[in-house]
Amino acid sequence: MIFEQFRAGGCLSYLIGCEQQCVAILVDPEVSLVDRYLASVGRHGLQLRYLLDTHTHADHFSASHTLSRKLDLPVIMHRKSPTPFVQIQVDDGESIIVGDLRLKVLYTPGHTADSICLQLEDRVLTGDTLLIGSTGRTDLPTGDPAQLYDSLFNTLLKLPPATRVYPAHDYHAQEHSTLAYELANNPRLQVKDREAFIAQMNNLNMKAPTHLTEALRINCSGGDSIDQLIAEAADRISFMSIDEVYRRVSGGDDSLLVLDVRERDAFEKSHIPGATHIPRGQLELRVDGALPDPTQRILVYCEQGKISTLATAMMRRIGYGRAVALDGGFQQWRLAGYPVEKGSPPSAATPAGEGN
Numbered sequence: 001m002i003f004e005q006f007r008a009g010g011c012l013s014y015l016i017g018c019e020q021q022c023v024a025i026l027v028d029p030e031v032s033l034v035d036r037y038l039a040s041v042g043r044h045g046l047q048l049r050y051l052l053d054t055h056t057h058a059d060h061f062s063a064s065h066t067l068s069r070k071l072d073l074p075v076i077m078h079r080k081s082p083t084p085f086v087q088i089q090v091d092d093g094e095s096i097i098v099g100d101l102r103l104k105v106l107y108t109p110g111h112t113a114d115s116i117c118l119q120l121e122d123r124v125l126t127g128d129t130l131l132i133g134s135t136g137r138t139d140l141p142t143g144d145p146a147q148l149y150d151s152l153f154n155t156l157l158k159l160p161p162a163t164r165v166y167p168a169h170d171y172h173a174q175e176h177s178t179l180a181y182e183l184a185n186n187p188r189l190q191v192k193d194r195e196a197f198i199a200q201m202n203n204l205n206m207k208a209p210t211h212l213t214e215a216l217r218i219n220c221s222g223g224d225s226i227d228q229l230i231a232e233a234a235d236r237i238s239f240m241s242i243d244e245v246y247r248r249v250s251g252g253d254d255s256l257l258v259l260d261v262r263e264r265d266a267f268e269k270s271h272i273p274g275a276t277h278i279p280r281g282q283l284e285l286r287v288d289g290a291l292p293d294p295t296q297r298i299l300v301y302c303e304q305g306k307i308s309t310l311a312t313a314m315m316r317r318i319g320y321g322r323a324v325a326l327d328g329g330f331q332q333w334r335l336a337g338y339p340v341e342k343g344s345p346p347s348a349a350t351p352a353g354e355g356n
């Protein structure tokens with residue numbers, strides 16, 4: 001068996017492959033690791049057959065839908081998953097066949113209503129049902145501490161004690177554990193009974209995960225994250241460094257039009273000397289009037305470098321083939337100590353009555 005664990009911050013994902021049949025499944029993939037997964041699949045000489053999420057994640061951005069679209073592969077989740085792009089729904093006691101491997105599905109609700117664990121050979125992928133030294137929380141949407149108690153004590157912990165535990169999250173650089181170790185040492189499992197466990201889970205008072213809303217939006221809809229949008233836009237354009245822009249602006253290079261796409265008040269406070277101003281929100285509507293030459297070399301900038309990346313990709317798409325984004329944002333320009341100008345944009349760049 002090929003078994004590779006990947007880490008993105010506290011998120012763990014797994015590539016599991018059958019060496020004999022050269023096929024594989026990817027479990028709990030995370031968007032920032034897509035290229036690494038594909039490189040690993042290639043390095044092992046595997047064909048990826050399935051993508052699987054152990055549950056609807058509220059705290060990491062699943063790459064299942066992205067990879068499903070890219071590679072035309074089915075996504076597997078429990079039948080209670082609200083996600084519309086799941087092609088293979090599974091339930092307790094069923095197995096997923098990956099070449100000569102059998103991954104047995106254990107339905108373990110509690111962290112979420114659609115949580116599953118996967119048992120294979122000497123190990124179990126526990127999702128967020130059981131973590132090393134902890135458990136999944138139960139205070140997020142569809143969480144239920146009573147269900148988690150049953151899933152842990154009546155399902156997962158009934159497996160052989162030597163079973164290795166591979167969770168979906170770990171924040172302490174630990175790779176795996178065993179059920180025996182967790183039973184003996186995991187603080188959340190040291191309770192006397194069901195009621196005590198429920199009380200313990202209800203009194204954790206944890207902070208909501210960062211990006212909770214965005215993660216649920218993406219993972220439940222199959223939509224893209226904002227970081228994905230920006231990364232895709234960055235793949236389609238080129239960039240110019242702050243030093244290079246300064247060299248050209250200070251050298252009087254009038255072949256480069258510098259375009260500020262921030263809001264007007266930010267522009268008025270300070271901007272790159274000689275910059276033209278069109279706020280990002282008005283760009284599509286005003287671009288033909290303000291920038292009539294699509295062959296002009298245009299340097300686009302914003303405050304942080306994200307909006308300008310999106311704006312530059314849009315401009316390239318509509319025909320401004322020499323639009324280029326500032327590598328960084330105006331905040332870095334200021335930090336570098338390069339000169340700035342204050343004041344309103346020239347009236348020609350913001351004609352009254354336009355942009356509505």
Ligand SMILES: [Fe+2]
Nearest residue numbers: 057058059128
């Ligand atoms: Fe989770």
